[in-house]
């Protein structure tokens with residue numbers, strides 16, 4: 223049901239019609255924000271995006287929250303759908319998509335957007351847990 227909802231959403235229903243990538247904050251990639259362009263796999267079972275609200279940077283609540291059964295940011299009431307697209311409220315952009323590579327099964331490799339290569343374990347830990355990186 224969630225996949226069907228995401229896949230049948232038309233671009234005209236979206237506030238932000240473009241995919242945006244973590245490395246290009248604020249820029250439009252030109253790629254339409256269709257679920258097919260946001261999912262990791264062709265079937266649309268997996269999506270990966272940065273859980274930081276594009277309004278002022280709070281952390282949206284997941285698990286089917288909000289009016290679109292996706293994520294909801296309670297700070298100022300931004301609603302995101304199951305594909306991480308902003309649908310209602312003050313968030314101007316869809317949730318950013320990080321750079322990654324997928325092995326076609328279960329392994330996702332996060333890519334350092336500044337270097338264009340896989341993140342080290344230390345970088346990944348920093349991203350996941352918010353620990354400061356040391357030089």
Ligand code: FES
Pocket residue numbers: 275276277278279280295296297298299300311312313
């Ligand atoms: Fe999320 Fe304002 S920070 S709605």
